[in-house]
Amino acid sequence: xxxxxxxxxxxxxxxxxxxxxxxxxxxxxxxxxxxxxxxxxxxxxxxxxxxxxxxxxxxxxxxxxxxxxxxxxxxxxxxxxxxxxxxxxxxxxxxxxxxxxxxxxxxxxxxxxxxxxxxxxxxxxxxxxxxxxxxxxxxxxxxxxxxxxxxxxxxxxxxxxxxxxxxxxxxxxxxxxxxxxxxxxxxxxxx
Amino acid sequence: xxxxxxxxxxxxxxxxxxxxxxxxxxxxxxxxxxxxxxxxxxxxxxxxxxxxxxxxxxxxxxxxxxxxxxxxxxxxxxxxxxxxxxxxxxxxxxxxxxxxxxxxxxxxxxxxxxxxxxxxxxxxxxxxxxxxxxxxxxxxxxxxxxxx
Numbered sequence: 001x002x003x004x005x006x007x008x009x010x011x012x013x014x015x016x017x018x019x020x021x022x023x024x025x026x027x028x029x030x031x032x033x034x035x036x037x038x039x040x041x042x043x044x045x046x047x048x049x050x051x052x053x054x055x056x057x058x059x060x061x062x063x064x065x066x067x068x069x070x071x072x073x074x075x076x077x078x079x080x081x082x083x084x085x086x087x088x089x090x091x092x093x094x095x096x097x098x099x100x101x102x103x104x105x106x107x108x109x110x111x112x113x114x115x116x117x118x119x120x121x122x123x124x125x126x127x128x129x130x131x132x133x134x135x136x137x138x139x140x141x142x143x144x145x146x147x148x149x150x151x152x153x154x155x156x157x158x159x160x161x162x163x164x165x166x167x168x169x170x171x172x173x174x175x176x177x178x179x180x181x182x183x184x185x186x187x188x189x190x191x
Numbered sequence: 192x193x194x195x196x197x198x199x200x201x202x203x204x205x206x207x208x209x210x211x212x213x214x215x216x217x218x219x220x221x222x223x224x225x226x227x228x229x230x231x232x233x234x235x236x237x238x239x240x241x242x243x244x245x246x247x248x249x250x251x252x253x254x255x256x257x258x259x260x261x262x263x264x265x266x267x268x269x270x271x272x273x274x275x276x277x278x279x280x281x282x283x284x285x286x287x288x289x290x291x292x293x294x295x296x297x298x299x300x301x302x303x304x305x306x307x308x309x310x311x312x313x314x315x316x317x318x319x320x321x322x323x324x325x326x327x328x329x330x331x332x333x334x335x336x337x338x339x
Contacts, residue, residue, distance in 0.1 A: 026273040030260060038254045046247075055254075059263060066268035123246040141208075142247040148210055167201040174239050 014079065022074040029069075033062060036079060039144040040086055046127070046139050047090045057093065061086035080153035083144065087136055087154065094132075126176040134169035141166060198222055198229050200236070207233065207240045 020028035037058060045054035064085050065078070072078055127135055133155075140151040152162035198206075198219060205211045206219045223229055263269055270277055 024273060026269075026275075029269075029273070033260055033263070034256050037256050037259060041254055042247075051253075055259070059259065062263055063266055063268045066263075066266070066272040069272050120246040123242050138243070139247070142243045163201070163205070167204065170204055170236075170239065171200065173243075174236070177239065177242070 014077075015075070018072075018076075018078045019074040021078065022069060022072050024069065029066070032078070036082060037062075040083065043083065043139045043144045044086050044090045046124075046143060047087070047132075047135065048093055053093060054090075057086055057089045060089055077150055077153045080146070080150045083140065083146070083154040084156060091132070122177065126173050129176055130169055130172060133165060134172060137162060137166045138169050138173070197226060198232075200232075203229065203233055204236050204240070207237050 017028055017032055021032055040058045040061065041051075041054045044057050045051050048054055048057070061082055065072075065082055072081065127138060130138065136155060137151055140146040140154055141148070146154065148162050148166065149159050151166070152159040155162060155165075157165070202211070202215075202219060206216060209216075211219065223233060267277070269275065
């Protein structure tokens with residue numbers, strides 16, 4: 001689990017990495033890329049429900065980062081900036097696809113996996129029922145491991161607003177999961 | 192025991208997420224030591240937290256980062272950002288004939304070809320000098336259109 005102190009260490013390291021990155025060091029970019037590609041793809045995939053699309057969006061986000069490198073602030077949070085770009089690209093993609101019944105590919109992947117995945121399937125279904133803004137913050141915090149401050153920067157909102165949004169999303173999730181458990185219990189009782 | 196001022200849901204969840212400031216965290220911990228109601232709620236919320244962490248945030252190991260990185264290194268954005276030279280444009284076919292050979296060899300081959308042709312022409316003229324004179328005579332003695 002990421003603790004507050006380990007986050008602080010990561011932040012200090014990240015600051016140095018951002019400086020080298022904005023300074024135009026290819027090695028810094030590649031280190032940054034290696035650190036964030038996978039969480040970025042996972043987060044976007046849970047939003048768009050398609051792995052290939054998520055990979056394309058992640059790659060596009062990195063290309064935009066490269067284009068804007070000289071305009072970025074090394075004292076800012078470039079990771080949050082990158083995720084914001086990727087989330088915007090994902091939302092544009094969703095808009096173009098007019099997909100509101102999201103994630104069916106992800107659900108299928110989970111359904112086809114081994115036993116014991118019921119919990120994850122239930123969780124995924126509950127997340128799918130969240131609104132886009134709630135899903136974004138849940139995924140940023142729990143999928144990509146963002147702190148509240150980083151998630152706020154990625155979503156372009158204040159940290160208190162991010163905290164409130166996350167709380168609301170968790171409350172809805174708790175309710176959805178409880179309802180789901182109750183239904184499961186009833187089904188088992190009737191069968 | 193239940194305390195009159197029980198903890199807010201969000202505070203409990205933030206406590207589990209370890210995102211509370213140290214002072215507030217200590218206050219929550221102190222409350223939890225005494226309040227069984229909040230202990231039960233913490234266990235319940237902790238279950239959600241565990242499910243979120245277990246269900247999300249796990250690498251599935253299917254992303255080939257190095258392959259993706261190799262792909263992005265080829266993009267114009269990467270080259271421009273880090274001052275890498277643009278790839279050479281594809282040369283026309285006649286240049287590609289000499290591609291990979293040391294530069295003078297193309298010129299040497301052309302020169303040798305030209306010299307061989309010239310020498311061959313000179314040799315052929317020498318050998319067929321008689322024929323050439325007959326031909327030139329024939330051409331010079333040929334009747335003009337008016338004579339015909």
